[in-house]
Structure formats: C-alpha cells, structure tokens
Amino acid sequence: AALTVALTACKGDDDDDDVVMLALLYLADQTSGNCVTLTKDDGVHPGAGAGDGKPTYTATGNTRPKAACAGAFNTVFIVNNAEAVATSVKAAYQAAKAKADAAGSNCAAVSTGLQALTDAVTSLKVEQTLASSGGLCATQGTGWNLDLLTFGGSSVSVDPNTEYFGKTVLTCPSEQAKEKQLTFLNVLNFSTIAGSVATDMATNLAFRQKTTAVSASNFKWTADAAAKGRLISVTELTTAGKSGAALVAFRSAALAGAATCAKDILSKESEDAQRIAFSLYDPGAGFNGAVTGVVLDSIITTAQAQSATEVLFTSLT
Incomplete structure (x- = not known):
C-alpha cells in the first residue's frame, strides 16, 4: 500500500486527484509519525542477475516524529570545515568512552579502544574523503564517522554539542554540494496515508x-x-x-x-x-x-x- 501511495503521488498529470493525494500526504506527514523510504537495487537476487533490467524496489517503514518524513528533516551540514568535522567526531567517541568509563573496570578494554578511535581522527582524513567524493557530501570516511548511532532507520550523531546531538550530520566541500544533497534527501520518502506502517x-x-x-x-x-x-x-x-x-x-x-x-x-x-x-x-x-x-x-x-x-x-x- 505504501508503494502504491508513493507512486500515485508521483503522477505527472496535473489533475484534481493529484491535488487530493498531495493534501493527504501532507496531512499524514503532520499527524502519523510513520514514514516509508523506497530504495532501488539492481544487485544479484534470486532469479535475476545484476543489470538484467529487473531491479528490486524495497519499501521500508520507520517511526519518525510527525512532519519528519522529509529526508532532510533533522539534518545539519558542516560546509568546508574539516577541522569542525574532526572535532565533532572526536567528541562523539569521547561521549561513548565516558559511558564505558562510568560502567566500571569491566569496560577498560572497550574504553581503550574508543580512545584509540578518537586519537585516529584527523582533519586530513576528512579532507581526503571529500577530495575523492566527486563534489558530494559525506557522513563518514576512512578513520572517521559523524553519525555513530544507527537506530530506528536513521544514523545520527552522539556529539554532546546540541547543534549536532541526535541529528544526522553531513559534511560538504561547498554550498553547491550541500544544495545537491538537500535535493537528493527529499526524494523517495513518503508518509503513509493510513497513518500506520503496521x-x-x-x-x-x-x-x-x-x-x-x-x-x-x-x-x-x-x-x-x-x-x-x-x-x-x-x-x-x-x-x-x-x-x-x-x-x-x-x-x-x-x-x-x-x-x-x-x-x-x-x-x-x-x-x-x-x-x-x-x-x-x-x-x-x-x-x-x-x-x-x-x-x-x-x-x-x-x-x-x-x-x-x-x-x-x-x-x-
């Protein structure tokens, strides 16, 4: 049903049905707290090989706060500032390390491992990732990850800084890259008309x-x-x-x-x-x-x- 809703909302005809559908989508988005993301995969699947013209579409439903079905919801950007990225990543690892330390002596090795991850983060690594990203934004690269917590269909930061905590953080090499990313984030995410993924x-x-x-x-x-x-x-x-x-x-x-x-x-x-x-x-x-x-x-x-x-x-x- 979610897939039907999504495809119906994408009709090209500018008629009354489209207007009603868009209104229903908006209403559901404001009240439901349930979202559906569509993904396309042309990888190898049973009975169909990669690139055979038979892609697989998957609809995944998640719980989100109301009005949060847009892909750009709760997303913040760090533009052309590798040092700020490194600082945020280190703060996130340190926050996790503090939890390990507070748990006691059984977590000594885990704490040491999280400290090692912190020490390995450098702005140079961030710059290298962005330099090879083809002008696109990124959330992680070799030796760094802005959004350490993946839960409930989203990956978010645990940096205690309120500007980033609990939000999906991306870094972009330029404002143009940020605008492209915003456009990309706002596709293939839909509210459920029934108001319930279940x-x-x-x-x-x-x-x-x-x-x-x-x-x-x-x-x-x-x-x-x-x-x-x-x-x-x-x-x-x-x-x-x-x-x-x-x-x-x-x-x-x-x-x-x-x-x-x-x-x-x-x-x-x-x-x-x-x-x-x-x-x-x-x-x-x-x-x-x-x-x-x-x-x-x-x-x-x-x-x-x-x-x-x-x-x-x-x-x-």
Whole structure:
C-alpha cells in the first residue's frame, strides 16, 4: 500500500486527484509519525542477475516524529570545515568512552579502544574523503564517522554539542554540494496515508511477530509479547536517542565480545531505556532479547527478556 501511495503521488498529470493525494500526504506527514523510504537495487537476487533490467524496489517503514518524513528533516551540514568535522567526531567517541568509563573496570578494554578511535581522527582524513567524493557530501570516511548511532532507520550523531546531538550530520566541500544533497534527501520518502506502517505492512509485521515467538531462537520473549509485537513509538525512539552515547559504547562492547561490559553499560541507563533494550528486536543494532551478544543470557537475561510486554521493531518492510 505504501508503494502504491508513493507512486500515485508521483503522477505527472496535473489533475484534481493529484491535488487530493498531495493534501493527504501532507496531512499524514503532520499527524502519523510513520514514514516509508523506497530504495532501488539492481544487485544479484534470486532469479535475476545484476543489470538484467529487473531491479528490486524495497519499501521500508520507520517511526519518525510527525512532519519528519522529509529526508532532510533533522539534518545539519558542516560546509568546508574539516577541522569542525574532526572535532565533532572526536567528541562523539569521547561521549561513548565516558559511558564505558562510568560502567566500571569491566569496560577498560572497550574504553581503550574508543580512545584509540578518537586519537585516529584527523582533519586530513576528512579532507581526503571529500577530495575523492566527486563534489558530494559525506557522513563518514576512512578513520572517521559523524553519525555513530544507527537506530530506528536513521544514523545520527552522539556529539554532546546540541547543534549536532541526535541529528544526522553531513559534511560538504561547498554550498553547491550541500544544495545537491538537500535535493537528493527529499526524494523517495513518503508518509503513509493510513497513518500506520503496521497497517500498510501488516504481512511483514505478522512475520516478525511469528519470528520473535520461535522458542528455538532463544529470544526468550513470551508468546504474548511476541504476538503483541509492534513498531517502536516516537516516545520510545526519543528515550533511546537520549542514551545514544551509551548505545554506541554498548555496540562497541558487544562487537568486541565484551559481554560483561555491555551488560554494565546497559545497567547504568534509565529504567525506561533498559525496558526498551529488553523488548527490542533489531539484529542490525545487536538487540535480540536473551541472545543479545550471541551467547544466551550473556547481556540481557531470560528474566529481563520475559519482562517485556511487547516486542519492539525498529522497521517493517
């Protein structure tokens, strides 16, 4: 349904139907908090090879604050200032390191690793990335990343600077590049007419509910919580976002196999943030109930997973 809405909104005929459709899209954007992004992929797929004229289009639904479906929403730019980029990246790594330090001695190695990442950031590396970008903007390059937290369909900064925290930050070599980027960001993002990705993508929602109920997977959510699985809310996204630096540190610990450190980092966050973590099914971000961290009960325990009343999903497709 979301794909139908998107394509209908792109009709070329200047008739009354178009006017009504655009009005509905605007209304949904202002009230729903649900967005759909369309992506085209001509890679290798079952039954179709790359470049065979059979591209695959994927519609991905995410929760966003109302009026936030435009791709440029919550996006800021650093133009022609590699030093400012390096400063922001370092501040983000240091914020994550502070969370690791606060978690205690089990996180010493993770803290050291985050410090090493901080020390490796230089303005020269940023300049080199932009020099080879073909005049385009960038969010990351070799040895640096402005948007360390990927969660809920967006990648955002955890730099404590309020100008950047919780926002998608890009760096551009020029104002012209920035304008091109703004144009690009505002394509292929749409609001759902029904006001609900869960309605438009009910089949995928049902599939994920059944997936999280499979006992052999050891997620350890209750059957009732899995059956009530839903898309994460804007309020829950905001709560998780406030723990952005902790999530970056948590992910660093999990990837390093430092399960005890990851558990300690999570334990220092608010009860609301912890409840979201216990309920979250987001393999890409490393959250899988009681098998978060791969080994059962190593980070999130069976009891904590079973305390969830609803499993939370960060996207539907």
